[in-house]
Amino acid sequence: MSQYILRRLLIAIPSLLGISLILFIVLALAPGDPFSELATNPNVPPEVREALRAKFGLDDPIYLRYVHWLVAMVHGDWGFSFVSRMNVDTLILQRLSTTLYVIGSAQLLALMIAIPVGVYAATRPYSIFDQVANTLAFIGFSLPTFFTGILFILIFSVKLDWLPFVYSTDIKATGIHWIGEQIRQTIMPVMVLGLFQAASMTRFVRSAMLDVIRLDYVTTARAKGIGQRRVIIKHVMRNAMIPVVTLIALQVPAVFGGAIVTEQIFRIPGIGSLLISSILANDTPVVMAVTFVFACLVVLFNLIADVLYGWLDPRISLR
Amino acid sequence: MAGLTLASRSAERRTYSPLRETWRRYRRHKLAVVSAVLLLVLVAAVVLGPFLWRVGINEIDFTARLEGPSLAHPLGTDDLGQDILARMISGGRISLAVGLAAMVVSVLVGTLIGALAGMSRGALGHFLMWLTDLFLALPQLPLLLLLIYLFRDELKAAFGPEGGIFILIVVVIGGLRWMPVARLVRAQFLSLREKEFVEAARALGASRARQVIRHILPNALGPVIIAGTIDVAAAIIAESTLSFLGLGFPPDTPTWGRLLFDAKDYLDIAAHWALFPGAAIFIAVVAVNFIGDGLRDALDARRVI
Numbered sequence: 260m261s262q263y264i265l266r267r268l269l270i271a272i273p274s275l276l277g278i279s280l281i282l283f284i285v286l287a288l289a290p291g292d293p294f295s296e297l298a299t300n301p302n303v304p305p306e307v308r309e310a311l312r313a314k315f316g317l318d319d320p321i322y323l324r325y326v327h328w329l330v331a332m333v334h335g336d337w338g339f340s341f342v343s344r345m346n347v348d349t350l351i352l353q354r355l356s357t358t359l360y361v362i363g364s365a366q367l368l369a370l371m372i373a374i375p376v377g378v379y380a381a382t383r384p385y386s387i388f389d390q391v392a393n394t395l396a397f398i399g400f401s402l403p404t405f406f407t408g409i410l411f412i413l414i415f416s417v418k419l420d421w422l423p424f425v426y427s428t429d430i431k432a433t434g435i436h437w438i439g440e441q442i443r444q445t446i447m448p449v450m451v452l453g454l455f456q457a458a459s460m461t462r463f464v465r466s467a468m469l470d471v472i473r474l475d476y477v478t479t480a481r482a483k484g485i486g487q488r489r490v491i492i493k494h495v496m497r498n499a500m501i502p503v504v505t506l507i508a509l510q511v512p513a514v515f516g517g518a519i520v521t522e523q524i525f526r527i528p529g530i531g532s533l534l535i536s537s538i539l540a541n542d543t544p545v546v547m548a549v550t551f552v553f554a555c556l557v558v559l560f561n562l563i564a565d566v567l568y569g570w571l572d573p574r575i576s577l578r
Numbered sequence: 579m580a581g582l583t584l585a586s587r588s589a590e591r592r593t594y595s596p597l598r599e600t601w602r603r604y605r606r607h608k609l610a611v612v613s614a615v616l617l618l619v620l621v622a623a624v625v626l627g628p629f630l631w632r633v634g635i636n637e638i639d640f641t642a643r644l645e646g647p648s649l650a651h652p653l654g655t656d657d658l659g660q661d662i663l664a665r666m667i668s669g670g671r672i673s674l675a676v677g678l679a680a681m682v683v684s685v686l687v688g689t690l691i692g693a694l695a696g697m698s699r700g701a702l703g704h705f706l707m708w709l710t711d712l713f714l715a716l717p718q719l720p721l722l723l724l725l726i727y728l729f730r731d732e733l734k735a736a737f738g739p740e741g742g743i744f745i746l747i748v749v750v751i752g753g754l755r756w757m758p759v760a761r762l763v764r765a766q767f768l769s770l771r772e773k774e775f776v777e778a779a780r781a782l783g784a785s786r787a788r789q790v791i792r793h794i795l796p797n798a799l800g801p802v803i804i805a806g807t808i809d810v811a812a813a814i815i816a817e818s819t820l821s822f823l824g825l826g827f828p829p830d831t832p833t834w835g836r837l838l839f840d841a842k843d844y845l846d847i848a849a850h851w852a853l854f855p856g857a858a859i860f861i862a863v864v865a866v867n868f869i870g871d872g873l874r875d876a877l878d879a880r881r882v883i
Contacts, residue, residue: 277712285725394609397871401864403815405822405835406856409842413853417846509714516719520819524842534720535823538727550724553717561715 610872
């Protein structure tokens, strides 16, 4: 097992390097000077600009620039945001937890919907329930998050006035009220993101269950007289959920896309809205760093899924 | 003897041309048929709309600001009194065109890479699949935003504000969505190239290019068509997302996503402004997805329906 984890780690490193190379090439190919903003900014003296150019080695050959950039990123030297006037890594660390909190809750909600619905639909394929669930799932992942977000605001904030539509970091309350408000303001973003995820996950769960439910060992279990409930939960689900882990990991990039949109709609101060505001403010170091963080998170979640996969299905780790 | 004729009669099925057979299977999927009709209506509306609804998209009328649907403005007006129907017709052309063009890019790139990976037996195939996996692990939306952020000004200068952004968005969306197509094509190629009919062609002296173009590719097209259909939906969503974030087309190009972006600050007083373009995006996307689902049933020859 530990050998398997090590192997996965060794596979993750080249893909991280590959991603960083792609990001760097994109930046290097981009027309214009990424620091041209500084040239026109009266608050930045020319000697600082020259120092920055030297520090980032903008006049070096490209492979040297890549190595320098990579070494700096690994050391946690991610540059300085001239818009927010602080180091990029502190800026991102401040906001990362909010993003992970919203995404995590949304994934949890999605799992809580997708697993029961998918399992129940698979036990009765082509029944009314299955068809309704399937159609709803189809509609669910055809509804873009920005439109559901707007619909939710329209219904729950404007018409019913139940929930706040702006996420605030300094809630004027303490103790139990603070927790209540915190939950109230996360309901809508988490619902928007979670329902979108649940739609595609339900389909994964259903098809994975259908693949397993026809296998011989399930028939054997039934023939031994084990009840339907026990067969489904103990025998079918345990094996059907294994491929679902990988499929969920493959969805992670899409989750981040949804998170950026959701954060923007509800004005959640996470790294997604940081990315948008930095792009609008031409804050290149932050834009690069946030994109890189997203890429690292994707690789990390894929790694976790691989390790989980090996743990759930020991045959994989022996290969 | 009698039994034999009976068997041969039941075995004898009327044969249709491939296109007709596909249509026969497609028809069974009721929602897919409804979706195809819906999409045709939508396409007809944006193509023919400007000839029937002759209101300019930039006609400002401050006496009719943020009005709800009425006879003069069937879908209401925005904060400058511009007609939303006219703007949606004009924006829909761009939204749908981006979807189609980005699909073409992703299918071409994906088919090329998948075919190369499927035909090569050496390092090239491994490298291309590694590249595909790498691209699958890229965070799409952040990268899309990054690329647009870095390149929009140059392309705007080169091809004009609309043309530049159009090319950029199509290339970037298409260039980030070829991976599923490449995987499908490769998988198809790997199994097809070992089939007897390809071997027969090889034995008859068909060149590699002829084997691929004449024998393998046509048989691998089914999944590609399905993936391409779904790519149209994904590209429409991607374009709308960019415009919704304020980073897509310029403000005077009212794509559906851009209309939503402009409308989102007036939700309490002019909900119609956001609802109509949002509904248009949803209808287009859900229709395309259902059509893809119908094609999946129709093009899979092994599936009996």
